Amino acid sequence: MNTYIHKTNQRLRVRSDYIKEHQNEVSELVEQLEQIDAIISIKHKKYAGSVAIxxxxxxxxxxxxxxxLDSHGWLRSNAKPSFIENxxxxxxxxxAKGMAGMALSRLVGPSVSRVIMSL
Incomplete structure (x- = not known):
């Protein structure tokens, strides 16, 4: 999962691998942030790896x-590629393989291209 940040004037939403994989540390910081008078509400979706403040x-x-949040590592993400990237x-x-096969079969003929593509 790539880190996702959505900012408005009164709300911040962050989704990241760190939030999903370090639920206890995130919960501790959420409790600390809730003590700040300027913070109205915090929604922590543990299994989605998301926090909205x-x-x-x-x-x-x-x-x-x-x-x-960045100083506590919340914006870190894993280097694992996502499903869409894969x-x-x-x-x-x-x-690319299909295009190469079509070009090869037009160039040398279907029987020769099958032999080359099977290598």
Whole structure:
């Protein structure tokens, strides 16, 4: 999962691998953040790896909240490719192989191209 950040004037939503994989540490920081008067509410969706923070824009700005979250590692993501990335890579390889096979069969004939493609 790539890190997802959505900012507005009064709300910040972050989704990341760190939030999903470190639920206890995230819960501890959520409890600490709830003690700040400028923070109105926090929704922590543990299994989605998502936290939404609503705050008073007159007392706190989005970048300050984001800086706190970043200092605790919430914006880190794994290097594992997503399902869509894997599908694109696989589809590209299949497409390239198919195009090469078509070009080869037109160039040298179908029987020779089958022998070459099977190698």
């Amino acid at each position: 609503t705050f008073d824009a007159n007392e706190l700005d989005c970048d300050s909240v984001l800086e706190i 599908a694109v890579v696989s589809g590209t390889k299949t497409f």
